[in-house]
Each structure stands twice: as structure tokens, then as C-alpha cells.
Amino acid sequence: MKIEIKAMRDVFIEEIYHRMHDDNSIFFVSADFGSPKLDILREKFKDRFLNVGIAEQNLINISTGLALEGFTVYAYAIAPFLTMRAYEQIRVNVALHSQLKEININLIGVGAGLSYDVSGPTHHCLEDITIMRTLPNLIIFSPSDWVLAQKFVDYSIKVKKPKYLRFDGKPLPQIYHHPEEADLVNGFKELNKGEKVCVVATGYMTHKAVKIANLLIDRYINIGVIDLFILKPFKEELLFELLNKYDCVITLEEGFINKGGLDSLVSGVLDRQNSNLRLKRMGFEDAYVFDMGSREHLHKLNHLDEESIIKVIKDFLQEL
Amino acid sequence: MGPHSDLIEFLKQKALWVRKETLRIHKIAQETRVASSLSAVEIFVALYYGKIIKFDPANLKWENRDRFIISKGHGAISLYPILADFGFFEKQELCKVGKEGSFLGCIPDCIIPGFETTNGSLGHGLGVACGISLALKRKGVGEKVFVLLGDGELFEGAIWEAIMFAGEHKLDNLIAVVDNNKVCMLDYCKNVLDLEPLDEKFRIFKWKVEIVNGHDISQLYNALMALRDDIDSKPKVLIANTIKGKGVPSLETDSLSHTRNIKPEEIDLLIEGLK
Numbered sequence: 001m002k003i004e005i006k007a008m009r010d011v012f013i014e015e016i017y018h019r020m021h022d023d024n025s026i027f028f029v030s031a032d033f034g035s036p037k038l039d040i041l042r043e044k045f046k047d048r049f050l051n052v053g054i055a056e057q058n059l060i061n062i063s064t065g066l067a068l069e070g071f072t073v074y075a076y077a078i079a080p081f082l083t084m085r086a087y088e089q090i091r092v093n094v095a096l097h098s099q100l101k102e103i104n105i106n107l108i109g110v111g112a113g114l115s116y117d118v119s120g121p122t123h124h125c126l127e128d129i130t131i132m133r134t135l136p137n138l139i140i141f142s143p144s145d146w147v148l149a150q151k152f153v154d155y156s157i158k159v160k161k162p163k164y165l166r167f168d169g170k171p172l173p174q175i176y177h178h179p180e181e182a183d184l185v186n187g188f189k190e191l192n193k194g195e196k197v198c199v200v201a202t203g204y205m206t207h208k209a210v211k212i213a214n215l216l217i218d219r220y221i222n223i224g225v226i227d228l229f230i231l232k233p234f235k236e237e238l239l240f241e242l243l244n245k246y247d248c249v250i251t252l253e254e255g256f257i258n259k260g261g262l263d264s265l266v267s268g269v270l271d272r273q274n275s276n277l278r279l280k281r282m283g284f285e286d287a288y289v290f291d292m293g294s295r296e297h298l299h300k301l302n303h304l305d306e307e308s309i310i311k312v313i314k315d316f317l318q319e320l
Numbered sequence: 321m322g323p324h325s326d327l328i329e330f331l332k333q334k335a336l337w338v339r340k341e342t343l344r345i346h347k348i349a350q351e352t353r354v355a356s357s358l359s360a361v362e363i364f365v366a367l368y369y370g371k372i373i374k375f376d377p378a379n380l381k382w383e384n385r386d387r388f389i390i391s392k393g394h395g396a397i398s399l400y401p402i403l404a405d406f407g408f409f410e411k412q413e414l415c416k417v418g419k420e421g422s423f424l425g426c427i428p429d430c431i432i433p434g435f436e437t438t439n440g441s442l443g444h445g446l447g448v449a450c451g452i453s454l455a456l457k458r459k460g461v462g463e464k465v466f467v468l469l470g471d472g473e474l475f476e477g478a479i480w481e482a483i484m485f486a487g488e489h490k491l492d493n494l495i496a497v498v499d500n501n502k503v504c505m506l507d508y509c510k511n512v513l514d515l516e517p518l519d520e521k522f523r524i525f526k527w528k529v530e531i532v533n534g535h536d537i538s539q540l541y542n543a544l545m546a547l548r549d550d551i552d553s554k555p556k557v558l559i560a561n562t563i564k565g566k567g568v569p570s571l572e573t574d575s576l577s578h579t580r581n582i583k584p585e586e587i588d589l590l591i592e593g594l595k
Contacts, residue, residue, distance in 0.1 A: 027455075027458075047458060048458070050454070052481075052485060053481075053484075053485075055481040055484075055485075057447065057477070057478040057481055058447050058450075058478060058481035058482055058485055060447075061444060061446075061447025061448045061450070061451060061478060061481075061482065062447055062448075062450055062451035062454065062482075062485065063451060064437075064447075064448045064451055065447070065448045065449060065450060065451015065452035065453070065454065065455060066451045066452075066454065066455045067451075068436070068437070068448070068451070068452060068455075069451075069452055069455030069456065069459065070455070070459075071455055071458075088441065089444065089447075089478065092438060092440075092441050092444055093437075093444055093448055096429075096438055097430065097437065097438060100430055100431055101430065
């Protein structure tokens with residue numbers, strides 16, 4: 001089967017564009033951020049597309065007002081600015097209101113992790129999982145490919161709650177061949193059934209986990225890979241059932257570790273299930289990344305390259 | 321005495337009653353921001369008892385209601401007696417402000433019938449109101465969106481994002497009222513960052529501006545009516561010049577009035593003295 005490489009945002013926006021023909025309640029709001037696929041949308045639906053300018057706080061506030069009046073709103077911006085410049089607007093106007101009122105706001109942040117590698121630390125987004133996860137009433141979607149992103153369109157319209165969609169900024173190959181392969185209610189998918197060691201990854205890092213699993217199979221090592229694409233809410237017991245078949249769990253994320261990100265999420269699952277599974281957290285240590293270079297280069301500097309991850313896996317296996 | 325002066329007299333009596341009720345609430349809930357609430361009394365009275373805004377306590381989601389966003393949440397204690405009087409909730413709830421089991425907080429939120437949004441954190445209301453205003457236009461709903469802002473709140477950057485937005489998008493169904501009581505928490509606003517000339521700032525951002533004495537109910541009523549019915553394709557702002565702590569002499573001259581409480585034992589005497 002042909003693997004297609006596409007940007008999540010393009011696929012998602014194109015699908016929204018199609019839905020807007022029949023669904024008059026959809027409103028798309030951008031903080032002066034685009035996509036090739038957005039051009040046709042903003043041309044066709046001038047009355048339901050809005051560019052608020054480079055003003056993320058107002059993006060959230062305007063979107064809240066629209067959603068309070070019943071519109072299905074997509075608020076679109078660069079991920080670190082959407083989540084961190086406008087964090088208190090998201091807290092007060094989105095998370096807090098949604099506990100009392102039905103509001104369907106979909107916060108689309110583009111540029112998860114190191115998507116904007118060479119743009120430096122202002123554009124890196126290593127905190128978003130941590131800070132968005134702490135807000136009650138918010139659904140967090142962290143897709144690994146465009147197939148999932150496309151599948152999520154339907155969910156975003158039907159589930160009338162606030163959501164944060166963290167999209168990678170780069171076009172990525174598909175991981176899923178059919179949308180049916182992923183269950184949005186479960187929130188995760190075991191992409192590879194392995195033994196002893198299981199890697200739990202999200203977003204871009206799922207690609208790396210799959211690649212490593214494929215490399216290791218040539219060396220007769222079969223690791224498990226789980227793609228956690230809905231960070232909140234997901235079926236915790238079901239995830240634990242899968243994890244519990246292994247001896248060790250490695251979390252892999254393009255985010256800070258030991259602060260509430262994917263690693264803490266998995267660690268919380270293990271705690272609540274009184275599990276003795278060993279856990280290794282792989283991500284960024286407590287420092288911003290000023291180094292210049294490709295995403296792979298930055299991974300290497302931060303011990304997230306294939307070799308470093310394989311070494312952690314092998315060390316685990318030797319200790320067992 | 322024509323029908324208009326009868327109405328103004330009625331509004332004055334209501335304002336006196338609301339001011340007294342505000343002090344009574346402060347007596348039982350000392351954490352309420354009484355000075356900030358007292359400056360907004362006549363604004364609330366004109367809007368509700370003057371029938372400037374359309375509302376239905378029996379149908380909070382009525383599509384044809386006017387939306388009223390109280391951005392300066394701190395000052396909204398004065399609205400509690402009004403909402404109770406109109407039947408949004410039972411009057412006895414006013415005795416429970418800030419108490420266990422009550423839905424009436426010392427700073428209000430949208431769990432209270434009659435409040436559209438939650439605004440304990442300043443600077444959010446105008447942007448949300450802009451979104452509502454735009455939504456009503458797109459839905460073809462002709463009703464208005466009112467917003468109460470504090471002048472101290474205008475230091476928040478998000479307010480200016482919204483001011484720019486409203487003017488540019490000609491949100492002519494949006495009517496903001498600035499309770500211009502000149503005092504923020506630690507000082508007079510002008511000693512922090514001088515907001516004047518405030519009217520010019522709004523005009524430059526393409527708003528229609530009117531200025532009134534915010535304690536003169538007749539001026540307030542006439543200006544609000546005129547702005548509500550104005551067909552100019554601009555957002556409108558009424559700068560209501562007020563006195564923080566209005567009605568309590570010790571607060572009226574205090575640059576720290578925002579944080580001052582009035583001792584419960586002094587309140588009955590103050591209420592008696594109000595005219």
C-alpha cells in the first residue's frame with residue numbers, strides 16, 4: 001500500500017472546508033496563521049472565517065463568544081503561542097466555562113514538539129502537554145499522522161466540548177492505513193505487539209518508535225509500540241492491560257520530562273494500578289534547546305536519536 | 321412631572337435601594353469589593369430598571385435577550401439585589417453571599433442565573449463580548465451586547481486587542497460602559513498609567529464615544545437609550561465618570577478604597593444616612 005506524506009493541518013482543514021458547505025455552524029478563526037488549504041476556505045466562507053491578527057488572547061476570547069452562541073469553533077494558531085500566550089484565556093473562558101455551558105471550541109495548535117526545529121526555542125513546544133493536561137474539561141488530541149487528524153474532524157464536530165489539537169508542523173507519512181484502525185474512544189493503539197519492553201509514544205515520536213521497532217526486529221528483538229493519540233480522556237484500564245503484558249515501559253515524547261507530560265501521564269496510570277512495571281522516561285531534560293540544526297540533530301543532542309533509544313531498550317533487556 | 325421624570329425618580333429610588341442592599345451584602349460578606357460595586361450602582365439600575373436591556377428571568381437562554389457581560393466582575397455585587405428583585409433567584413439568597421452552599425460568590429461567576437460569563441479575572445469580557453456580538457450578526461439576531469468594564473481593567477492588553485477588533489469589524493451591536501471610577505487596587509489609575517484622554521483613544525480605534533456623569537441617572541439613562549438605538553455602524557462606548565465607593569464618604573476619597581472593608585457595625589449607620 002502506498003504511504004502518503006501529508007501535513008495534519010492540511011488534511012484537517014480540507015475536511016473542515018468540506019463540512020462547512022453543509023454545516024452552517026462551523027466558524028474558523030485564525031491568529032494570522034495559514035496553510036495552503038486554508039486559502040480556499042477563507043475565500044469561499046468569508047462570513048465564517050476570521051483572522052483576528054497576531055493576537056492569541058483575542059483569538060480565544062472571540063472564539064469563546066462565538067461558541068457560547070452555538071457555533072462550532074476552530075481556533076487556529078502556532079502551538080506554543082496558542083497554549084502559552086493565551087493560557088489564562090483558555091483556562092477562564094474555555095476550560096472553566098465549559099463546566100457550566102456547552103461550548104465546542106477546537107484549539108488547533110500547529111508545531112508540536114520540535115516541528116519548528118530551526119526556529120529556535122520560542123517556536124519549540126515542549127510544555128503544552130503538561131500545561132493543557134492540567135486544565136479540567138479539556139480533551140487533548142495528539143495525532144501521529146494525517147489519517148488520525150482527518151478522522152478527528154467528525155469527533156470534533158460531534159463532541160461538543162473544548163479540545164486541544166496538537167498538530168505536528170511537518171508533513172509526515174501515514175502510520176494508519178484506514179481510519180478504522182484507530183479507536184478514538186480508547187485513545188490509543190498498540191501498533192506493534194512485542195515482548196518485555198513497550199514504548200509508549202505520542203505525535204511525531206510514534207514514528208520514531210515504529211522505526212526502532214522495525215530496526216530491532218532484524219536483531220530478533222520484538223518491542224511493543226503504543227501510540228497514545230488522545231491524552232485526555234483515554235481508557236486507562238485498557239491501556240494498563242496492554243502495558244501489564246510487558247516488563248518495562250519507555251515513554252517517548254518531544255516534550256519536557258518529569259513535569260507532567262506523557263511520562264507523568266503513564267507514570268500516573270502505573271501508580272493507580274499499583275504496578276511494579278519499570279518505567280523509563282525519554283524526552284527533554286529541564287532546559288530549553290538553543291542548538292541549531294535539524295530535528296534529528298536536536299534529537300541526537302538530547303539522547304532521543306535511534307541509537308540512544310535502542311541502547312536504553314537493550315540495557316533494559318540485559319537487566320531483566 | 322412628565323412620564324420621563326417619573327421614570328427618573330423611580331430609577332433614583334431604585335439606585336438608593338440597590339446602594340443600601342450592596343452595603344447590607346458587604347456587611348455579611350466582608351470579602352466583597354464594596355467600593356468597586358458602589359461606583360456601578362446607577363449603571364446597573366439604568367440598564368435593568370430603565371428597561372434598556374432585554375431579559376427574561378424565566379428563560380435564561382432566550383435567543384432574543386440582550387447579552388450583558390460584566391467584565392469587571394469585582395463590582396457586580398450591586399447586581400445581586402437587582403437580579404433577585406427581578407426573580408432570577410430568590411431574595412433570601414442575598415443573605416447567603418459567600419456562605420457555604422450559596423451560589424453567590426464574593427466575585428460572581430456564571431453559575432449565577434443572570435450572568436452570561438465568568439469574569440473574576442479582569443480583561444476577558446470585552447473580547448468574549450466581541451465574539452458574541454459577531455455571532456449574533458452572523459445568526460441574524462438583532463439584539464445587543466452590553467459590556468461593563470472598569471477603568472483599571474483597561475490596563476489589560478487583551479482589552480486593547482478587543483477594542484481594535486470591535487472597531488475594525490464595525491460591531492455596532494456592541495455597547496461598552498466604562499465604570500470610570502479612577503481607582504485601581506493600589507492607587508489612582510492616573511498615577512499608575514494615565515488612561516486619559518480615554519475618549520480619544522476609543523475614537524481613534526473607530527468607536528463612537530459618549531461621556532456622562534455615571535451617578536446622574538438621568539444622564540445615564542438618556543445616553544444608554546441613545547446608544548442602544550444608534551444606527552451608526554460603530555461599536556459604542558459610554559464613559560461613565562463615577563466615584564469609587566460612592567455613598568461612603570471615607571471610601572470616596574481613599575486611593576486604596578478597593579481593598580477597604582467597611583466594619584459591619586458601621587454599616588447600619590451608613591445605610592441610614594444614604595439619600
